[in-house]
Amino acid sequence: MEWKVGELARQTGLTVRALHHYERIGLLEPSERTAGGHRLYDEADVARLYRIVTLRGLGLSLESVRTALDGELPLADLLRERLTQVDQQLDALRLTRSRLLLLADGERAHNSADLLALMEEAHTMDQKMGEYFSAEQLQAMQERRNEVGEEAVAAVEQEWPVLMAKVQAEIDAGTDPADPRAQALASRWMELVASFHGGDSALRDSLYRMQAENAEALAQNYGGPTPQMLSFIQHAQNTTP
Template sequence: MTGQALEQRWSVGELARATGLTVRALHHYDAIGLVPASERTGAGHRRYTEGDLRRLYRVRALRGLGLPLEEIATALDRDADDVSALRTVLARQLAHLDEQAVRVARLRERIGDLLAALDGGMPGPEKFTATLEMISRMDDHYTPAQQDLLARKRTDLGPAAIEAMKLEWADLARRLMGLQAENVPVDDPRVQELTTRWDEIGTAFHGGDTAIVAATDAAYEGSKEAVNRQLGWPAPGDGPDLVDYVRRAREVRS
């Protein structure tokens, strides 16, 4: 009796039980040519060989790494000794996961900030709505690449440094509003010192990227009312514009 005749065969149901996959999944893999059954009975029933089983386990392992079926097929259809295709798809998947990690970190930070705000006392519906509105509108002004850069900068800074900068920035805003209320000109050394530090904090978050600075300015102009409500600043038209005050001080320096 030949070795081929002695080799075990599995029906689709037996293979499903052995691998933990569903019959439906195995049918789909067969239909798209990913793990086709090597043999059929006279009645047309699928029969899987040991080679099919090994291929199926490789598919499961790569699926566990998050690879799409199309890329798995590309990698496995090359010669078993040629790992270049597999290396390519794994490198592409790693880059994709890195991008996802940055986005997840950004979302975690935002949710953490919202929870911290809630833990500090339940805000009124208007203030909470203003916060969500501000987040949405700011996103509209940043490209995905800019959002990723900002997220990486925040990750590099770390939560402790970010929190310290937030507190310092809030103190700068309070002191600047006081000078603004006294009609202190923007070229006054006190204003220049405070606004210089204001910009240094901003640079720590955006790395001095002028496109991000412009996008931030545009975002503020587009959602000034929501931002001011969130920060406790006067609503547009109800008092002096602090951001405009900082801009004019910056222009003096330049």
């Protein structure tokens, strides 16, 4: 059997323009033409077209589809590459979902003005994170968050304010950083920090640098530890037996 371009377009749900484009880029060329120059596609052409449609449906680019069908690179390799891209997109969507939930459920999100202010703060924080962490590090942090699970992450997030309040209470009481109470607080502090960087020294160093250079702003705008708290914990760490 043979199909003209219009007939093939109707059968596949593609446009004639799309089929012409596939021909221009060498992805699908009609096997024959009529005496009048009209394109004719045979069964092999149609089979190739359905492979193209299938691979495009998986999100492969036209160039990747051509590479796979022409045997220039194993299809399995291209699919694994696409799978990595999909995983990254899923991570990005999960992060977006978390932000949407946070913004929608925030205490200040009762009117449009407050919600826009929260969104602006989130955007500013994203930009700040980008100054200190590479794209790979941000991806690793998101993957670690997914592995740990939202419930465990929420538990850590809830513990931070309590721990900071205990540290501040010891500071106010004039507790020596070498005191066992201070040592215990410092130990737990470092455990929570480690849950963030997961033992990655580069990630840990980026975190410390961001914290040191933005301590006042983080404490004031995001409820982070004050420079005084950080100094107390550092002294307690330095005096650990």
